[in-house]
Amino acid sequence: MSLFVKIKNLLKNPYLAMALIALVVQSVLLVFFYSLPDPLGLSMAEMFEGKTLWQIFMAFGAVLAMAGLFGFARAPRGLAVFYALYFFIAVADYDVFRFSHQRLSYSFLRTYFHISNITDATTVSTLGGDLLGTVLWVSMVVLCFAGAIAFVVAYTLRLRTRRQTLVLDNRNGAWKPASRKVPGVMFAVGMALSLVPLVLFLTGTRGWIEIPVTHTKVDMRFTLGKHTLTAPILHIAAVETFEFIHDNAKITEELVGDLDAFLPKDFATGRSDAMELPMYRSAPAHEYRAKKPYNIVFIMGESFKGRIFNKMLEGDTAVAPNIWKLANGAYFEKDSAGNALGGALWFKNAFSGGYPTVRGTMATYMGFPSHPNRDVPSFYAANKFKGWPEFLTNYQRAYVTVSNPIFDHTLPFIEKFFDKDWHLIGEEKVEGTADSLGVDLAIDVLRKMPADRPWELSFNTISSHIPFYGYPDAFAAKPDDAMARYRNAVRYTDQQLGRFFDALSKRPDFGNTVVFILGDHDTPVDSIDYMVPQPLGLSASQIFIGIFTPDTALLNGLTIREDVASQLDLGPTIFDLAQVREPNHFWGYDLLAQERPAEQPSVFFSQNAYYLGFRDHVLAGGLENEDVFRAASGGESPYALTTDASDLAWKKKAVGAAKAVRSVLRNDIMMP
Known part of the structure; x- marks a missing residue:
């Protein structure tokens, strides 16, 4: 069997195919983030100098890890819906990031999102800095939802008409161990990419390294909340764990x-x-200025x-x-x-x-x-x-x-x-x-x-x-x-x-x-x-x-x-x-x-x-x-x-x- 045929057969796996498409979408979003002008002129590349690698690790890691989980669950339609919602949230989170630089992922969607944010006069500034940015961000959201809907409809119709086993479908018998290889590899690679930055954070690593050939500088110091802009689920889990531990210092x-x-x-x-x-203190006893309310x-x-x-x-x-x-x-x-x-x-x-x-x-x-x-x-x-x-x-x-x-x-x-x-x-x-x-x-x-x-x-x-x-x-x-x-x-x-x-x-x-x-x-x-x-x-x-x-x-x-x-x-x-x-x-x-x-x-x-x-x-x-x-x-x-x-x-x-x-x-x- 030729290499081309092997790759073709491999891509018939819906989880792998969707994960690859999601990686492309994620890459495009990162390009948008770094190339579109900020409303106030602050360079995103400058702000994240040395941090870009960790953004890529967290973003790509989340895409692959979730594909693996949905693969184990044998839910390709669920993965399609998840990716559509995930990238919608990522775009909304970019919006918040540009101005507050502080809020946790999901916070915009949970407490700030309103339809006026994409229809009023500030849209040009809030969604990317110019009209082109607005069109590109909204277009990516629309394409993600359209792709997810198209896959769900096509996959459902195919099941109804053919009624035969798809790559990881369990309709006609036990799920063979070989079927777990693809989601297993995706999950393992995704978690490895996602956990490396967290290990750096927990160990307090410092210093800079330089990637050969490209001569890209990488800052080994990782800080929660600054590099996870496209991995909200992992971000929330990591931050909540971090806060739970750090919030319980003994009062000495x-x-x-x-x-x-x-x-x-x-x-x-x-x-x-x-x-x-x-x-907590008793009532202050200094001499007050006001003699009446x-x-x-x-x-x-x-x-x-x-x-x-x-x-x-x-x-x-x-x-x-x-x-x-x-x-x-x-x-x-x-x-x-x-x-x-x-x-x-x-x-x-x-x-x-x-x-x-x-x-x-x-x-x-x-x-x-x-x-x-x-x-x-x-x-x-x-x-x-x-x-x-x-x-x-x-x-x-x-x-x-x-x-x-x-x-x-x-x-x-x-x-x-x-x-x-x-x-x-x-x-x-x-x-x-x-x-x-x-x-x-x-x-x-x-x-x-x-x-x-x-x-x-x-x-x-x-x-x-x-x-x-x-x-x-x-x-x-x-x-x-x-x-x-x-x-x-x-x-x-x-x-x-x-x-x-x-x-x-x-x-x-x-x-x-x-x-x-x-x-x-x-x-x-x-x-x-x-x-x-x-x-x-x-x-x-x-x-x-x-x-x-x-x-x-x-x-x-x-x-x-x-x-x-x-x-x-x-x-x-x-x-x-x-x-x-x-x-x-x-x-x-x-x-x-x-x-x-x-x-x-x-x-x-x-x-x-x-x-x-x-x-x-x-x-x-x-x-x-x-x-x-x-x-x-x-x-x-x-x-x-x-x-x-x-x-x-x-x-x-x-x-x-x-x-x-x-x-x-x-x-x-x-x-x-």
């Missing part, structure tokens, strides 16, 4: 000491039992970048003119000399709790850093910790959102904090007017707030969401320059906020109101934002935080603060204003009455990495490796490896604190 005095490095000094003295409840307006601005907002302090007030007016008392009453009453705090060195929105929201509302590799809302309802709105028991509370909380992955927060008093805008009649609708709705809710008891109103904005097309065409142009679009989007949001400030200032209880404005997270806009070493999973992290009030007894004039502020500080500050004096698990400082010590950083964890923000510099690095990167504060300086003893000591403390956070969440010991 050493870990508590590392934790204390990021907490107010009186946090440690306020614990009842450091080993049992290491992140204040109304609270809490505005979380989409991607309000500290680096850009701080330019207003240098004279570029066109960034957000109405927020600048608020900071300078333009909405407040005047004294007899014509000077504005009230005041504001503007924090130049303010840091987020991570990226995307759900991490910033978690840090802001619950007062502790996010789990290094998980979004807390996925298990929030079953755990013992509270958000600051839950402490405001004497307040009437409401929440207005311009984005579906399922998209933001914040629905568990909203339902628990605001019960049924949360409001989502209706459909946009004019594209790009979501923030206008949001402010309309916020003003309507504001009108219903009582004047004889304290109230709290939270709402968010959306126009400045990546890729920054979220404003009407009639408002401003939408050029190719992402930073120009970002500034236009912020200015549009600011215009709408101006209407809200006008309405708020007309309330009879405005003099007893405090307005918080902050970014939910930073966001990468230009090349400066990609100076964070990749693939740490950390995007730019400096945000805007401002506190404004017409009450001179609370604040007097605009004060520019140089001390480090964090989203972790918002809860303790609100407790001051709301007269909450209760035990809690909030890490931060009361920004009205306290300052974080100059030597102490803010901290957050993301994608198994840490980020520490000091007054004059930042540190970042992976929790599972030795490298520590340092850059000057302000977000415009390059990162460089550091071996400074103090920097390495802070890295150790960050690793210990991360272990403590994991263990507290895993064992549900945040509070009694």
Whole structure:
């Protein structure tokens, strides 16, 4: 028998044939991923330098291993359906990867996918960076489904008409051992390819090798979550196993000491039992600023970048003119000399709790850093910790959102904090007017707030969401320059906020109101934002935080603060204003009455990495490796490896604190 005939007969095996087609499809998807332009210009090849081999191993390994499993199950039609769904999920996961660089495989399909994502105006950017990318990605999905349907139909008709044994069909007798060879080989090869990177990860392998002839460099250090973009099933299994093991560190005095490095000094003295409840304290006993309960307006601005907002302090007030007016008392009453009453705090060195929105929201509302590799809302309802709105028991509370909380992955927060008093805008009649609708709705809710008891109103904005097309065409142009679009989007949001400030200032209880404005997270806009070493999973992290009030007894004039502020500080500050004096698990400082010590950083964890923000510099690095990167504060300086003893000591403390956070969440010991 000739070699050609042997190959021909071998290809009659449906599992092998489909696996080969799937490998071709997978190869095409990888080519798309590396060749199509990213919306922000970041080179995928550069980000994954040295990692491509492990992507291929994981991707091809999953294709072959699953073909083997379906072969053993004698389910060729099941394999066809699986491949169609698998590649659909892979395409959806590429989409998420381009912007968050953090979410687990399947997360987009499970909690983010909506038909609008392939029909609205952002499709060109979200599905590949240009129109060609959109067509290619969607075409591959369509072809996969069409191929699967064609195979299932053809195979079923063939069974009905011929009624004879196919390659691995068991209709006419026992399944012979020889029939297991093909699926057995595919499964063995697939698992070998898939497990090699995991072995490198578990053994902590370091260093680089070079493949002869092609001279391709390969980084032997493998990190979960960065190279498995097309092997979601294996990815989930590996990550869940990894998290299960790593989330159960024993709370020791050493870990508590590392934790204390990021907490107010009186946090440690306020614990009842450091080993049992290491992140729970008695009511803070510092001297509070507020002497009465204040109304609270809490505005979380989409991607309000500290680096850009701080330019207003240098004279570029066109960034957000109405927020600048608020900071300078333009909405407040005047004294007899014509000077504005009230005041504001503007924090130049303010840091987020991570990226995307759900991490910033978690840090802001619950007062502790996010789990290094998980979004807390996925298990929030079953755990013992509270958000600051839950402490405001004497307040009437409401929440207005311009984005579906399922998209933001914040629905568990909203339902628990605001019960049924949360409001989502209706459909946009004019594209790009979501923030206008949001402010309309916020003003309507504001009108219903009582004047004889304290109230709290939270709402968010959306126009400045990546890729920054979220404003009407009639408002401003939408050029190719992402930073120009970002500034236009912020200015549009600011215009709408101006209407809200006008309405708020007309309330009879405005003099007893405090307005918080902050970014939910930073966001990468230009090349400066990609100076964070990749693939740490950390995007730019400096945000805007401002506190404004017409009450001179609370604040007097605009004060520019140089001390480090964090989203972790918002809860303790609100407790001051709301007269909450209760035990809690909030890490931060009361920004009205306290300052974080100059030597102490803010901290957050993301994608198994840490980020520490000091007054004059930042540190970042992976929790599972030795490298520590340092850059000057302000977000415009390059990162460089550091071996400074103090920097390495802070890295150790960050690793210990991360272990403590994991263990507290895993064992549900945040509070009694």
